[in-house]
Amino acid sequence: MASIDTTSESARRPFEGRRVHLGDVVLQGVAGAAAAGATALVLLIAWKVVDGARPSISKFGISFVWHDVWNPVVGREAYGAASFLFGTAITSFVALLLAAPLAIGIALFLTELAPRVLRGPVTSLVETLAAIPSVVVGLWGILVLGPALRSHVEPWLHSALGWIPLFGPPSSAGASIFTAIVVLxxxxxxxxxxxxxxxxxxxxxxxxxxxxALGTTRWEMVRGVVFPYARGGIAAALILGLGRAMGEAIAVTQVIGGGTTISWNLFNQGDTLASKIAAEYQGATSNLDVASLIYLGLILLVLSLGANIAAQWIVRGVARRHGVTRGGRA
Amino acid sequence: MSAQELTARSDGLRRRRAVNRSMELLAWVAALIAVAILGVVVFDVGRRGWSELNWNLLTKQPIPFSFTNAPQGLANAFAGTLVIVGLATAMALPVGILVAIYLNEFAPPRIRNGVGLALDVLAGVPAIVVGIFVYSLLVVGGGGQSGIKAAFALAILMLPFVARTTIEVLALVPNALREASLGLGVPQWRTTVSIVLPRAVGGILTGTVLAVARVAGETAPLLFTSSLVGPQVGWNPAHALQTVPLAIFELSESPDPKDHARAWAAAFVLLLFILLASLTARWLATRSARKIAGR
Known part of the structure; x- marks a missing residue:
């Protein structure tokens, strides 16, 4: 909203006490109602998700969050989110760990290094990558990437770094947490x-x-000037990326394989909050099952809204410090 | 200055230059990796999709649960995506423009910030949670799934995007225009509708095309709102309709390689549509930027 300047403020109300037109009242009323509706929608979403999860909330309470069990057999039903929370945490954090240096490297390349002829094309290529639908990335992940990782990368990582529990023996299926991390x-x-x-x-x-001019090399200039200046914004960008990774359902469901155990081995199958919901969309057996899935959605909503608001808060803080408003370009 | 000191200084400089060069190299490598990933994904989808592409995909229905060799297509999915995305646009576009008009032309700063924050929060709600929301609000106890409910879910995803881009475009319209119109005694609503909006229409169109491209590939909100479907081609949004992304999702998890082939072909068509839409949007954006500035 950077360019909404203050002069428009006076343009909006040029004369005090000018005649009130019916059209003004109508347009302002209708447009204001739309704005109020958009705001109310956020609250309605939160309320409806809580409402849908209520049977599960009243049965399991807050301990749902740390219980590691998912048993839909009627009569012995027990549900808990722990394994999915673990899956969400490990996939999104490791994906962020891999993506952050790459992304910052690309940004540095595009702003400081790239010859003019490459700058435009590479920028649009990277933005094209964002436009590929998640289901298409997932299709590629399950049919091309997964098998390739399983037969080449995973055995190699296991033999080289197998002493780290993360790189255990590869599973026989093409799907794994590791594939999900690469896709994310x-x-x-x-x-x-x-x-x-x-x-x-x-x-x-x-x-x-x-x-x-003080004689720094280009890298020293980047480290000493560019990074400190952009630090807050980069933190916000990383948090937004994390939120995006946590919320991604479809592509992860396609490649992660499914599972309800907590395993540190990245080459095992697993599940995240979002992928579990997506995987069960037609398979829920009872009301409690559905409510528990929605409870997973509620946890996901809280996590991603937390990430989103934290990022907004950082951006606004940075904007204030720099004396410019850069907010509106989400 | 002794010779020793000189070598020491040039050693330091040499080291700094080496660090600089390796960091530059790393940035080049990062950019190369990104371009390579994009290249591989698009190339793979293109290669596998192109070879499976034929008119049957658009004209024939799928034949479920049978390993026949009869030609199959995804006509039902393409019809459903057209209906659902069209309806979603029809819902999100007017509301998004109205929200933007209110925020940019009427709202006091405090409300502008508050609603702006709500739009950002709405944009941050995961697509699958929007699906759960519509399921919980409209599908449970409300007559089950339907195309119109799926369209509502997609419209929620489009709304913050359309509103944000429209706000940015409205803010670019020169204030001199508003002031001139008001100065001639034209009421504010006429100024907004006849002076400001026509200037901004190109930018709004750009934002809409981008929003359509984005939700056309969304799958998660459709799982709970329009997924229990048969193979028939349907145009009635009162019933659940098959969609292209959902069809790709289901076919990708099938064990039958012929299903994979159709998934690649559908993914190719979807990707082609989205890339064309992005290109159109970019073209519209450069044109409208010139028009807004009044050149």
Whole structure:
């Protein structure tokens, strides 16, 4: 909303006490109702998700969050989110760990290094990557990437780094947590890199030129000027990427294989909050089963809203410090 | 300055230059990896999809649960996606534009910030949670799944996007235009409808095309709202309709390689549509930017 300047404020109300037109009242009323509706929608979503999860909330309470069991057999029903929370945490954090340096590298390349002829095409290519639907990435993940990782990358990582519990023996199926991590990395890469690129472009040229004039190398200039200047924004971009990774359901469902145990072995199958919901969309057997799935959705909603609001808060703080508003470009 | 000191200094410089060069190399490698990933995904989808592409995909219905060799297609999915995405656009576009008009033309700053935050939060709700929401609000105890409910779910995903882009475009319309119109005694609503909006229409169109491209490939909100479907081609949004992304999702989990072939072909068509839409949007954006500025 950077460019909403203050002069429009006076344009809006040019004369005090001018005649009130019916059309003004109608347009303002209808448009205001739409804005109120959009705001109410957020609250309605939260309320309806809580409402749908209520049978499960009243049966299991908050301990649902740390119980590691998912048994839909009627009569012995027991549900808990722990294994899915674990799956969400491990997939999204490792994906972020892989995507962050790559994304920042791309952004640096595009802002500081790339020859002019490459700058435009590579920027649009990276943005094209963001436009590929998750189901198509998932299709590629399950039929091409998964088998390739299982037969080449996973055995190699296991033999080289098998002493780390993360790199245990590969499972026989093509699906694994590791495949999901790679798919998520691909999906959050364009988001983090395009936000970082905008941040780096926003670093004042006189600061960069000043550093270079003092005799720094280009990397020293980046480390000493660009990174400190963009630090808050990069943190926000990473948090947004994390939120995106946590919320991705379809592509993860396609490649992660499913499972209800907590396993540190990345080459085992697993499930995340979102992928569990997506995988069970037609298989829920009882009301309690459905309510427990919605409870998973509620946890996911809380996590992703937390990430989103944290990122907004950081962005607004940064904008205030820099004396510019950069907010509106979500 | 002694010779020793000189070598020490140039050693330091050499080291700094080496660090610089390796960091530059890493940035090049990162960009190469990103381009390679995109290349591989698009190339794979293109290669596998192109070879399976034929008119049957668009004209024939699928034949479920049978390993026949009769030609099959996904006509039902393409029809359903057209209906559902069309309806979603019809719902999200007017509301999104109205929200933007209110925020940019009427709202006091405090409300503008508050509703802006709500839009950002709405944009951050995961698609699958939007699906659960519509399921919980409309599907349970409300007559089951239907195309119109799926369209509502997609419209929720489109709304913050359409509103945000429209706000940005409205903010670009020069204030001199508003002031000139108001100065001539034109009421504010006429100014907004006849002066401001026509200027911004190109930008709004760009945002809409991008939003359509984005939700056309959404799968998660459709799982709970429009997934229990038969193979018939249907155009009635009162019933659940098959969609292209959901068909790809289901076919990708099938053990039959012929199903995979159709999934690749459908993915190819979907990807082609989305890439074309993005290109169109970029073209529209450059045109409308010129028009807004009044050149």
């Amino acid at each position: 990395t691909i999906m959050i890469l364009p988001i983090v890199s395009s936000i970082s690129r905008e941040l780096f472009l926003g670093v004042p040229a006189e600061l960069k030129e000043g550093a270079l």
